[in-house]
Amino acid sequence: MLDHLYQxxxxxxxxxxxxxxxxFAAITFAGQLFNFNLLExxxxxxxxxxxxxxxxxxxxxxxxxxxxxxxxxxxxxxxxSGKISISEATAIFLLMITVSFVLATKIGGxxxxxxxxxxxLQIFYSLLFKSAVIFDILFIATGYILRVLAGEVIxxxxxxxxxxxxxxxxxxxxxxxxxxxxxxxxRNFNGAKIEEVRKSLSHYSSHLLDSFAAIFATSxxxxxxxxxxxxxxxxxxxxxxxxxxxxLPYYLQRKWLMITIFPVIYGLMKYLQDIYEKSEGESPxxxxxxxxxxxGSVLVWGILVIFxxxxxx
Numbered sequence: 353m354l355d356h357l358y359q360x361x362x363x364x365x366x367x368x369x370x371x372x373x374x375x376f377a378a379i380t381f382a383g384q385l386f387n388f389n390l391l392e393x394x395x396x397x398x399x400x401x402x403x404x405x406x407x408x409x410x411x412x413x414x415x416x417x418x419x420x421x422x423x424x425x426x427x428x429x430x431x432x433s434g435k436i437s438i439s440e441a442t443a444i445f446l447l448m449i450t451v452s453f454v455l456a457t458k459i460g461g462x463x464x465x466x467x468x469x470x471x472x473l474q475i476f477y478s479l480l481f482k483s484a485v486i487f488d489i490l491f492i493a494t495g496y497i498l499r500v501l502a503g504e505v506i507x508x509x510x511x512x513x514x515x516x517x518x519x520x521x522x523x524x525x526x527x528x529x530x531x532x533x534x535x536x537x538x539r540n541f542n543g544a545k546i547e548e549v550r551k552s553l554s555h556y557s558s559h560l561l562d563s564f565a566a567i568f569a570t571s572x573x574x575x576x577x578x579x580x581x582x583x584x585x586x587x588x589x590x591x592x593x594x595x596x597x598x599x600l601p602y603y604l605q606r607k608w609l610m611i612t613i614f615p616v617i618y619g620l621m622k623y624l625q626d627i628y629e630k631s632e633g634e635s636p637x638x639x640x641x642x643x644x645x646x647x648g649s650v651l652v653w654g655i656l657v658i659f660x661x662x663x664x665x
Contacts, residue, residue, distance in 0.1 A: 359430040363413070363441065364406040364448070367641065372398045372405070374496060375503035377519070381583070382509035383661055390507050393459060397506045400455035401499060404467055407448040408474040410441050415478045425537070462505040470498050485555045489531060489564075493523035514579035521575055525568035525620075529627045532561040565627070569620050576616055580609040609660045615653040622646045 375398050379390050413420065413431045420432035430436040449471065456464040477491040500519050504510050511519075535556060623646060626639050640647055 356435075359435045360444065363410060363430045363436055363444065365409050366402075366406075367638065368405060368409065369398075369402040370640065371496065372401045372499060374499035374519075375401065375506065377500050377515070378503040378509045378511055379507045380657065381511055381515060381661065382507065384507065384509060385658070385662070393506050394503060396455060397459055397463060397502055400452050400459065400463075400467065401470075401502065403448045403452035403455070404470060405495075407445050407452060408471060408478075410445040410448065411475065412478045414438055414441055414445070416482075459506060463502060466498055466502045466505060470495065473498075489524065489527045492527035492530065493520065496523035496526070512579055512583060514575055514582060517575040518572055518579055521568050521571040525565065525572055525623075528561055528564040528568060529623065531556060532558070532565060532627055535561065565624065569624060573613075573617060573620060577610070577613055580613060581607050583609055608664055609657070612653055612656045612660065615649040615656065619646060619649040619653070622649065 375394055376385070379385050379387065379394055384390050413429055416426075417431050417438070420426040420429055426432060431438065431441050452467060453464070456467040473491060473494055477488070481487040481491050497519055500511065500516070535558065622643065623639065626643055626646070640650065
């Protein structure tokens with residue numbers, strides 16, 4: 353019984369829910385993170401998207417069950433290994449997507465449209481575009497972007513153009529890293545035929561994916577740097593002028609959000625190291641949670657962002 357419950361939990365992939373923190377981007381950078389009415393709505397949106405993303409993983413595993421059995425790691429998934437039947441997985445899928453849509457309806461019409469668009473795109477991805485070169489990467493990245501837009505719809509606040517470009521570049525970078533690691537894993541696994549496991553991978557070379565990774569890592573750094581330089585943080589402020597020497601307040605008026613560039617640079621470099629030396633980029637959430645230094649850089653970045661936006665005048 354406990355083993356079966358574990359298999360159901362494994363089917364839902366709760367570790368992937370960490371991606372849904374992207375919904376907090378809009379209220380965080382708008383200085384509204386401590387607006388508890390908005391925060392409650394965004395948390396509800398995160399829950400809805402978590403259920404929704406789990407439902408897409410289930411339908412993806414159902415459609416890809418034959419190919420997953422040929423994959424060195426995916427063959428251990430509950431459906432591919434036969435520990436959960438397709439009929440039971442279908443029932444769980446229907447339950448998860450129903451709960452997600454009910455929550456989405458309570459949040460608002462636009463949010464419901466985004467969740468509907470997300471599930472439609474994921475189904476098209478599983479049926480058609482997973483095997484299409486370039487499009488498979490673009491569809492993976494779209495999922496990240498829709499999460500950020502969902503956070504905007506819930507809160508009514510919008511992120512800057514530069515932060516949106518950063519989100520797009522980072523999404524593409526993670527998607528390319530996922531493909532690069534998967535290609536390496538399949539090439540190193542005896543008996544695996546790349547074209548049978550994932551057709552699109554057979555059309556990617558390591559050099560091409562390396563070029564893609566370099567492009568999107570660079571654009572992420574540039575766009576985020578531009579965002580920190582041009583952003584004018586607003587939110588709760590603590591006036592420290594009375595506690596500091598006369599000359600210091602002048603320096604505190606500088607673009608202090610730019611100090612968050614350093615953990616971003618480290619995070620990009622560390623993730624690239626994990627892709628090329630450890631071949632771990634196939635699952636970005638697994639990389640983040642298993643690499644303590646990478647996780648630390650993300651936490652440092654988050655703390656610095658909140659401190660600069662909410663506490664520095």
